[in-house]
Amino acid sequence: MQETDFPKRVAAVRRFNRFYTQQIGLLHEGLLRSPFSLSQARVIYEIAHHEQTTATELGKELGFDAGYLSRILGGFEKRGLIDKTVSTTDRRQSILSLTDAGQDKFAKLNAASRKEIGGMLRGLSDVEQQRLVHAMHTIEGILGAQPEHKVTYLLRPHQPGDMGWVVHRHGVLYDQEYGWDEHFEALVAEIVAKFIQSCDAKRERCWIAEKEGENVGCVFCVKQSKRVAKLRLLLVDPRARGLGIGKRLVHECIRFARRVGYQKLTLWTNDVLHAARRIYEQEGFVLVQEEHHHSFGHDLVGQNWDLAL
Amino acid sequence: MQETDFPKRVAAVRRFNRFYTQQIGLLHEGLLRSPFSLSQARVIYEIAHHEQTTATELGKELGFDAGYLSRILGGFEKRGLIDKTVSTTDRRQSILSLTDAGQDKFAKLNAASRKEIGGMLRGLSDVEQQRLVHAMHTIEGILGAQPEHKVTYLLRPHQPGDMGWVVHRHGVLYDQEYGWDEHFEALVAEIVAKFIQSCDAKRERCWIAEKEGENVGCVFCVKQSKRVAKLRLLLVDPRARGLGIGKRLVHECIRFARRVGYQKLTLWTNDVLHAARRIYEQEGFVLVQEEHHHSFGHDLVGQNWDLAL
DNA sequence: GACAATGCTTGCTTATGTCAAATAATTGAC
DNA sequence: GTCAATTATTTGACATAAGCAAGCATTGTC
Numbered sequence: 001m002q003e004t005d006f007p008k009r010v011a012a013v014r015r016f017n018r019f020y021t022q023q024i025g026l027l028h029e030g031l032l033r034s035p036f037s038l039s040q041a042r043v044i045y046e047i048a049h050h051e052q053t054t055a056t057e058l059g060k061e062l063g064f065d066a067g068y069l070s071r072i073l074g075g076f077e078k079r080g081l082i083d084k085t086v087s088t089t090d091r092r093q094s095i096l097s098l099t100d101a102g103q104d105k106f107a108k109l110n111a112a113s114r115k116e117i118g119g120m121l122r123g124l125s126d127v128e129q130q131r132l133v134h135a136m137h138t139i140e141g142i143l144g145a146q147p148e149h150k151v152t153y154l155l156r157p158h159q160p161g162d163m164g165w166v167v168h169r170h171g172v173l174y175d176q177e178y179g180w181d182e183h184f185e186a187l188v189a190e191i192v193a194k195f196i197q198s199c200d201a202k203r204e205r206c207w208i209a210e211k212e213g214e215n216v217g218c219v220f221c222v223k224q225s226k227r228v229a230k231l232r233l234l235l236v237d238p239r240a241r242g243l244g245i246g247k248r249l250v251h252e253c254i255r256f257a258r259r260v261g262y263q264k265l266t267l268w269t270n271d272v273l274h275a276a277r278r279i280y281e282q283e284g285f286v287l288v289q290e291e292h293h294h295s296f297g298h299d300l301v302g303q304n305w306d307l308a309l
Numbered sequence: 310m311q312e313t314d315f316p317k318r319v320a321a322v323r324r325f326n327r328f329y330t331q332q333i334g335l336l337h338e339g340l341l342r343s344p345f346s347l348s349q350a351r352v353i354y355e356i357a358h359h360e361q362t363t364a365t366e367l368g369k370e371l372g373f374d375a376g377y378l379s380r381i382l383g384g385f386e387k388r389g390l391i392d393k394t395v396s397t398t399d400r401r402q403s404i405l406s407l408t409d410a411g412q413d414k415f416a417k418l419n420a421a422s423r424k425e426i427g428g429m430l431r432g433l434s435d436v437e438q439q440r441l442v443h444a445m446h447t448i449e450g451i452l453g454a455q456p457e458h459k460v461t462y463l464l465r466p467h468q469p470g471d472m473g474w475v476v477h478r479h480g481v482l483y484d485q486e487y488g489w490d491e492h493f494e495a496l497v498a499e500i501v502a503k504f505i506q507s508c509d510a511k512r513e514r515c516w517i518a519e520k521e522g523e524n525v526g527c528v529f530c531v532k533q534s535k536r537v538a539k540l541r542l543l544l545v546d547p548r549a550r551g552l553g554i555g556k557r558l559v560h561e562c563i564r565f566a567r568r569v570g571y572q573k574l575t576l577w578t579n580d581v582l583h584a585a586r587r588i589y590e591q592e593g594f595v596l597v598q599e600e601h602h603h604s605f606g607h608d609l610v611g612q613n614w615d616l617a618l
Numbered sequence: 619g620a621c622a623a624t625g626c627t628t629g630c631t632t633a634t635g636t637c638a639a640a641t642a643a644t645t646g647a648c
Numbered sequence: 649g650t651c652a653a654t655t656a657t658t659t660g661a662c663a664t665a666a667g668c669a670a671g672c673a674t675t676g677t678c
Contacts, residue, residue, distance in 0.1 A: 011521035212320035
């Protein structure tokens with residue numbers, strides 16, 4: 001290295017820091033129209049991206065003072081955004097997780113942020129976008145010792161547009177992977193239509209898994225009878241498999257069914273869906289019935305699985 | 310563009326924002342050991358890099374609330390870091406400039422920041438440093454509509470190490486540009502030695518011009534008699550010429566001499582130094598005497614210039 | 619079972635930041 | 649030249665952000 005370059009480099013980094021401090025200040029303004037401060041947004045972001053976490057863990061990741069964080073979390077709890085459950089292994093800590101309302105609020109915040117950044121990016125040419133993203137990767141790679149979270153997906157309630165995605169993705173994937181015909185897509189469409197039209201918000205729910213701003217999975221919990229809930233339409237996009245999203249979706253569904261007072265959770269699937277089967281088994285579902293049927297252009301074996309709640 | 314890339318890009322930018330928010334938080338900690346908060350540091354930085362500015366201008370550049378800024382500036386004034394002079398063209402505004410103490414405090418802050426960033430950079434390989442700086446430039450270029458200040462230098466009092474630089478640079482540059490021999494360097498060394506040894510801090514001063522962390526210019530104001538000050542050793546590095554640094558140094562020197570009560574400012578130079586001559590003329594100096602002499606291996610014409618204060 | 623360490627909460631303090639009103643000076647319209 | 653609108657700055661009141669330290673309950677260690 002030419003030794004005379006070094007001060008120039010230091011100056012360049014300092015200039016960039018000033019520049020980006022400014023940029024982040026601008027983002028801050030974007031949050032003004034949201035019910036979250038920058039710090040709160042960072043906290044809720046972290047919670048949303050962990051299935052479960054604790055205050056100390058959050059504090060370490062974000063570099064926050066424990067007292068300050070405690071207050072932020074207290075506020076979230078009061079607003080009904082998070083649940084604190086005393087840990088079974090260590091009764092000093094609370095396990096933090098988003099409530100349904102929290103998931104919803106966060107999804108909105110997330111969408112707003114995405115829209116804002118998207119708007120900014122759209123002002124750039126394709127080449128500029130590529131260069132920008134590449135340069136950011138470079139900087140993160142060089143400065144960021146800490147690896148990105150393994151789990152970068154997030155669960156949220158459904159929003160407009162999601163039902164279409166559910167139908168579309170089921171159609172495409174079951175065709176690709178199992179050769180099922182369009183009758184399957186139609187069946188899915190019928191299910192989601194009914195879900196939307198007669199949705200009992202208190203006892204029925206849909207979760208969408210989102211990764212890097214794109215939908216990558218879903219599951220539905222619908223009412224079959226007063227005491228029995230049914231898990232339907234579990235799907236994980238191939239691009240996002242292996243991250244535990246399927247398991248998490250099922251888990252969330254079970255937690256919900258239990259919480260709102262069902263006594264049994266049932267589901268219908270087909271024996272060719274091996275990955276799903278493994279998840280159901282792990283979560284404690286029991287195979288209660290099988291029957292042969294011819295549907296979607298194939299001979300299939302339908303299965304009913306039950307879980308006592 | 311592949312439309313499916315877009316959400317990925319948005320996600321990448323958002324991730325970078327989170328990442329850099331974190332980074333800037335770390336820098337914030339570096340300031341904890343300084344007497345400035347992040348906001349204060351940003352304000353004093355801006356003041357230091359403008360010869361003169363106003364509160365409104367600062368507020369616009371930094372995006373600060375006028376009231377908040379007013380208080381920060383009030384605090385600085387109380388601590389003796391800045392001067393507020395009512396503008397002659399608009400008596401509502403104050404022209405802000407750093408006092409000597411302010412220049413000094415800021416130079417220390419600046420050095421600390423540079424040291425911190427320098428330390429971080431030293432942990433990287435030469436190639437990584439280059440890539441980092443290049444990536445930062447790219448981002449600034451793409452996102453930053455606003456051009457960097459034209460004037461990126463800063464004046465400050467001397468610090469340990471500066472005298473050596475003054476001697477060295479005079480030696481090298483006068484050899485390169487005029488072929489003067491080592492006797493000139495020796496003369497400079499003698500002058501700075503005397504300056505340090507018998508410096509009357511109230512009535513004598515040295516200014517160093519700094520650009521991107523490197524010294525690029527200097528000037529001295531020393532006492533010749535109770536009523537007469539002498540400007541000496543004006544130098545601007547070739548790399549930094551054309552930015553008005555020479556003029557600014559002379560200007561600062563005149564202001565100081567006037568403020569501490571001298572009645573005349575005098576200086577000795579040689580007719581071959583054309584650039585310097587132009588500055589002296591512009592600032593109102595008058596040529597009072599010339600004499601031929603043989604020094605530093607050349608036949609020269611020495612000149613005395615005076616300015617009534 | 620004493621004792622240090624950990625996870626979290628709470629009280630207190632200071633810094634940060636915003637809003638609205640007040641003052642003084644300037645500018646533009648007539 | 650006069651008046652209204654605008655601009656630069658200050659000030660008071662206020663809300664939020666953020667850090668420090670003391671405290672409490674729990675856990676792990678010896």
